[in-house]
Amino acid sequence: MGLFDFFSKSKPVYTPSTYFLNHDLKDKYFFRKMPFYYLNDEVGIVAMDNKAPRLITFDPWPQQIFLHATGKITTHDFLIEMASLYRGKVPERLDKTIIEELERLIKEEIVDIADEPNKINPEYLTPIKFNK
Numbered sequence: 576m577g578l579f580d581f582f583s584k585s586k587p588v589y590t591p592s593t594y595f596l597n598h599d600l601k602d603k604y605f606f607r608k609m610p611f612y613y614l615n616d617e618v619g620i621v622a623m624d625n626k627a628p629r630l631i632t633f634d635p636w637p638q639q640i641f642l643h644a645t646g647k648i649t650t651h652d653f654l655i656e657m658a659s660l661y662r663g664k665v666p667e668r669l670d671k672t673i674i675e676e677l678e679r680l681i682k683e684e685i686v687d688i689a690d691e692p693n694k695i696n697p698e699y700l701t702p703i704k705f706n707k
Contacts, residue, residue: 589654589655589658589659589665591651591654591655591670592670592671594670594671594674595651595654595670595671595673595674598650598674600650600674600677600678600688601649601650601651602649602650602651602690603649603650603688603689603690604646604647604648604649604688604689604690604691604692604693605640605643605644605646605648605649605650605653605677605681605686605687605688605689606644606645606646606686606687606688606689606693606695606699607622607641607644607645607685607686607695607696607699608625608684608685608686608687608699609622609623609624609625609631609685609699610622610623610625610698610699610703611623611641611699611702611703612702612703612704612705613702614632618632619632619633619638620632620633620638620641620642620702622641622685623703626684631685636672636673636676637676637679637680639657640653640673640676640677640680640686641680641685641686643656644680644686644695645695645700646689646692646693646694646695647692647693650673650674650677653673654669654670654673657669657673
């Protein structure tokens with residue numbers, strides 16, 4: 576330990592698993608495919624399906640993925656950002672959880688992926704505001 580290591584506030588660097596590093600989605604950009612609005616603190620956001628009369632509520636991880644789905648961040652960058660939020664040890668399955676949830680959102684056509692940064696529909700960038 577060097578003289579100044581004691582004062583360092585940097586966190587250990589998170590290293591994704593081989594599963595994640597070899598996954599096809601690792602370097603893909605992901606983006607929303609539908610508008611959303613903020614409902615309340617208990618539910619969070621609700622997405623509105625453009626193709627069917629349904630509203631979609633999210634569990635915490637899918638909601639985080641959806642909110643970050645701006646077409647400007649890769650799955651790898653998202654994983655590193657989420658890992659940096661943990662104090663102490665990052666959960667072992669974090670990268671698998673993110674990939675599994677992203678795959679589910681893609682399959683359900685809630686988000687999509689691209690090889691390059693992608694501009695999403697401007698209507699999907701911010702929550703819809705309803706007049707009361």
